[in-house]
Amino acid sequence: MKQFWKSMLKSPSGVIGLVILLVAVSVAAFGPMLFPNSPWRMVQRPFLPPFTLSTVPLGTDALGRDIFAGMIFGARVSLLVGLVSTLVALIVGVPIGAMAGYFGGKVDDALMRFTEFFQTIPSFALAIVLVAILQPSIYSIVASIAVVSWPPVARLVRGEVLSLRTREYVQAAVVTGQSNSWIILREILPNALSPVIVLASLMVATAILLESSLSFLGLGDPNLISWGYMVGAGRTVIRQAWWITVFPGIAILISVLGLNLIGEGLNDALNPRLSREGR
Amino acid sequence: MPKRVLLGLFLACGLSAPALAQEPKTGGVINAVIQPEPPGLMLAMVQNGPVQMVSGNIFEGLLRYSPKLEPLPELAESWSVSEDAKTYTFKLKKGVTWHDGKPFTAADVLFSIEMLKQTHARARTNLAQVDKIETPDEHTVVFTLKQPFGPFLGIFEVGSMPMVPKHLYDGTDWKTNPYNNAPIGTGPFMFKEWQKGSFIRLVKNPNYHEKGKPYLDEVYWQIIPDAAARSVAYETGKVDVLPGGSVENFDVPRLSKLKDTCVTGAGWEFFSPLAWLWLNNRHGPLADKRVRQAIMYAIDRDFAKDVIWNGLGKVATGPSASTIKYYTDDVKKYPYDPAKAKALLKEAGYKGEKIRLLPLAYGETWQRWGEAVKQNLQDVGMTIETIATDVAGGNQKISEWDYDIAFTYLYQYGDPALGVGRNYISSNIAKGQVFNNVEGYSNPEIDKLFAEGAVATPDSKRKEIYEKAQKILVEDVPVAWMLELQFPTIMRCKVKNLITTGIGVNDGFKDAWLDK
Numbered sequence: 001m002k003q004f005w006k007s008m009l010k011s012p013s014g015v016i017g018l019v020i021l022l023v024a025v026s027v028a029a030f031g032p033m034l035f036p037n038s039p040w041r042m043v044q045r046p047f048l049p050p051f052t053l054s055t056v057p058l059g060t061d062a063l064g065r066d067i068f069a070g071m072i073f074g075a076r077v078s079l080l081v082g083l084v085s086t087l088v089a090l091i092v093g094v095p096i097g098a099m100a101g102y103f104g105g106k107v108d109d110a111l112m113r114f115t116e117f118f119q120t121i122p123s124f125a126l127a128i129v130l131v132a133i134l135q136p137s138i139y140s141i142v143a144s145i146a147v148v149s150w151p152p153v154a155r156l157v158r159g160e161v162l163s164l165r166t167r168e169y170v171q172a173a174v175v176t177g178q179s180n181s182w183i184i185l186r187e188i189l190p191n192a193l194s195p196v197i198v199l200a201s202l203m204v205a206t207a208i209l210l211e212s213s214l215s216f217l218g219l220g221d222p223n224l225i226s227w228g229y230m231v232g233a234g235r236t237v238i239r240q241a242w243w244i245t246v247f248p249g250i251a252i253l254i255s256v257l258g259l260n261l262i263g264e265g266l267n268d269a270l271n272p273r274l275s276r277e278g279r
Numbered sequence: 280m281p282k283r284v285l286l287g288l289f290l291a292c293g294l295s296a297p298a299l300a301q302e303p304k305t306g307g308v309i310n311a312v313i314q315p316e317p318p319g320l321m322l323a324m325v326q327n328g329p330v331q332m333v334s335g336n337i338f339e340g341l342l343r344y345s346p347k348l349e350p351l352p353e354l355a356e357s358w359s360v361s362e363d364a365k366t367y368t369f370k371l372k373k374g375v376t377w378h379d380g381k382p383f384t385a386a387d388v389l390f391s392i393e394m395l396k397q398t399h400a401r402a403r404t405n406l407a408q409v410d411k412i413e414t415p416d417e418h419t420v421v422f423t424l425k426q427p428f429g430p431f432l433g434i435f436e437v438g439s440m441p442m443v444p445k446h447l448y449d450g451t452d453w454k455t456n457p458y459n460n461a462p463i464g465t466g467p468f469m470f471k472e473w474q475k476g477s478f479i480r481l482v483k484n485p486n487y488h489e490k491g492k493p494y495l496d497e498v499y500w501q502i503i504p505d506a507a508a509r510s511v512a513y514e515t516g517k518v519d520v521l522p523g524g525s526v527e528n529f530d531v532p533r534l535s536k537l538k539d540t541c542v543t544g545a546g547w548e549f550f551s552p553l554a555w556l557w558l559n560n561r562h563g564p565l566a567d568k569r570v571r572q573a574i575m576y577a578i579d580r581d582f583a584k585d586v587i588w589n590g591l592g593k594v595a596t597g598p599s600a601s602t603i604k605y606y607t608d609d610v611k612k613y614p615y616d617p618a619k620a621k622a623l624l625k626e627a628g629y630k631g632e633k634i635r636l637l638p639l640a641y642g643e644t645w646q647r648w649g650e651a652v653k654q655n656l657q658d659v660g661m662t663i664e665t666i667a668t669d670v671a672g673g674n675q676k677i678s679e680w681d682y683d684i685a686f687t688y689l690y691q692y693g694d695p696a697l698g699v700g701r702n703y704i705s706s707n708i709a710k711g712q713v714f715n716n717v718e719g720y721s722n723p724e725i726d727k728l729f730a731e732g733a734v735a736t737p738d739s740k741r742k743e744i745y746e747k748a749q750k751i752l753v754e755d756v757p758v759a760w761m762l763e764l765q766f767p768t769i770m771r772c773k774v775k776n777l778i779t780t781g782i783g784v785n786d787g788f789k790d791a792w793l794d795k
Contacts, residue, residue, distance in 0.1 A: 038654070038657070040650060040653070040654045040657075041654055041658075042582065042586075042651065042654060046586050062529060062586075062647060063586060063587070063647055063650065063651055064586065135666070135667060135668070136667040137667075218646070218667075219667075221667075222638075222649075222665035222666070222667045223664060223665050233643070233646075233647070235507075236506060236507050236527055236529075236530075236643055237529055239533075240529065240533065
């Protein structure tokens with residue numbers, strides 16, 4: 001563990017990513033306590049440019065709502081959706097991949113055809129259809145993002161398990177009569193974890209983008225403000241009021257960038273094939 | 280690509296049309312926006328807003344209406360009313376022909392009415408008081424009413440009673456008649472082609488019954504699905520006319536400032552669209568009158584007008600728009616007063632029960648309005664959950680009474696008997712329809728007043744009845760009236776005489792001409 005943090009902190013991208021994520025998480029966690037005003041409240045005159053009033057530092061939108069407040073509350077929704085949907089995708093994808101890789105044969109065939117069935121449908125289109133059918137709400141959004149993002153996890157885990165199950169220590173476990181579930185959970189998965197963690201950090205970024213895209217198209221939860229919603233709502237007035245779209249857009253950009261950097265840092269830290277000393 | 284070349288050619292023709300000395304000038308092509316694309320053009324079968332806007336050029340009614348809603352001749356050149364106000368005699372204009380050359384006669388009128396009674400819900404209601412219709416000769420139609428019906432002369436507008444060619448529809452299956460796709464009317468313009476998703480092209484009717492009209496050679500209705508793209512199309516000169524509601528409100532001030540651009544709010548007097556919130560009177564907190572009144576006090580309607588509608592329109596005072604006959608503002612007033620709203624909610628014992636809000640999925644403006652109203656209501660302590668939905672889904676929820684608060688706007692057709700009463704009388708509570716009394720308000724006194732008002736004579740009596748009804752309704756708040764909407768028409772100043780009647784662009788380009 002110590003070794004991991006050491007190499008993680010050695011990679012500059014990992015450090016920058018961690019800092020960004022830390023800031024975003026603390027904004028999401030504590031921001032609403034510092035700015036208790038609802039981001040939906042009309043507080044000032046509409047279309048107030050940024051940096052004119054200290055009470056609304058980033059200006060107001062078409063209804064006179066505080067953009068700064070929107071950004072803070074939006075962080076909560078974006079990060080929450082990103083993390084929860086990734087978690088759900090892992091919960092679905094890891095067991096399927098592990099079973100397919102470990103048991104092989106017909107089980108593998110069946111599970112992989114099932115996975116491919118999801119992979120053949122363009123993921124964003126599927127997400128739109130799912131949200132539209134289920135009616136937009138935070139639950140349907142999380143569910144649909146999870147549904148479109150688990151197949152790569154399953155495939156990755158399957159590949160790892162396929163190679164690990166031929167290792168001698170796994171065969172030793174088989175010989176000693178360990179149960180299948182014990183072998184998968186205690187012997188194989190811990191060793192397959194590194195690439196999954198890297199993938200997961202990138203999936204959070206993708207999920208944030210997906211949520212933003214859905215909200216942009218008006219398929220967000222109408223009761224929750226999110227960055228994507230702010231961009232979408234401001235899009236039509238971009239010629240009169242650039243700030244309504246630009247600030248939440250920057251927020252999306254930075255947080256997605258941060259997560260990608262973390263992914264890169266994790267990859268550097270966890271990948272045994274990369275020589276740690278030589279870089 | 281070929282389409283663009285074609286358009287360019289037509290535009291060029293329009294510009295090079297010979298400049299005549301006298302006014303108005305003939306020739307030219309107008310490009311207008313139609314939003315959204317109409318589901319069809321057969322006005323007798325479908326009556327959505329965009330349908331009428333296009334086919335109001337193709338079809339005609341017996342009468343038109345001035346901005347003050349006085350009847351004007353169209354297919355009927357004169358009319359008279361008997362002493363007892365029960366017999367209306369219309370003299371039809373002679374020499375009127377359908378676009379295919381066949382003459383228009385009283386038989387067509389008779390047939391159209393029979394057809395509309397089956398295909399046009401509002402026409403059926405409007406004609407309920409008609410006892411019999413006779414056609415003594417080819418150019419006379421006599422309506423005999425069961426009892427005097429005050430607003431009778433107000434039901435002959437083209438959208439309410441379009442004339443249909445009997446020789447093409449009689450004895451056929453109306454729904455599958457091939458002429459639904461290429462409608463034949465008596466109007467100033469003839470249907471030429473419809474490129475789905477792109478444009479509808481109408482050409483001048485050379486045999487139009489008003490000599491010299493129409494002045495334009497062609498009218499193109501451009502179909503552009505995105506609001507921002509519609510604004511751009513006007514800025515770049517692709518279109519010359521933006522009818523009301525075709526661009527977002529915040530674009531109106533910017534477009535109005537463009538060079539050679541004229542803006543008018545006229546042309547909606549007959550429809551007088553009134554926006555309100557359906558309040559489901561049947562159950563939950565909204566069944567209590569005090570909660571409904573609290574909603575009226577809680578909502579900042581001036582804010583909605585000034586910010587969301589960019590100052591267009593007027594705050595509504597009650598069930599009738601101020602342009603409707605017998606309107607009175609001598610009713611209970613509901614200014615923006617959150618404190619009073621809170622007090623009323625407390626008095627009614629409201630304890631934060633969840634209330635569902637259904638916005639209208641008609642674009643940005645309505646979405647923002649939904650958000651503002653939600654915030655207003657939350658500010659006085661109500662728990663509001665917005666339900667996201669599309670137009671069809673919203674219509675279904677409302678018609679199935681599966682909502683608590685829902686946005687809508689309806690046309691009022693000039694007279695309370697035609698466009699107001701339908702939303703409040705208890706006989707109009709019928710599941711499965713969107714525009715009747717979906718709030719479930721039931722008050723025998725109101726039923727009685729609207730029943731009497733429709734047939735009372737003289738006018739002063741009707742006035743008295745309807746003013747009383749307005750007072751009762753405003754006190755009871757069956758629905759929360761928001762704004763009298765105004766849909767500004769934006770056009771190039773070279774387009775003259777576009778809006779001459781109380782239904783404006785919906786009445787066609789018959790009088791319009793191009794200066795240049």
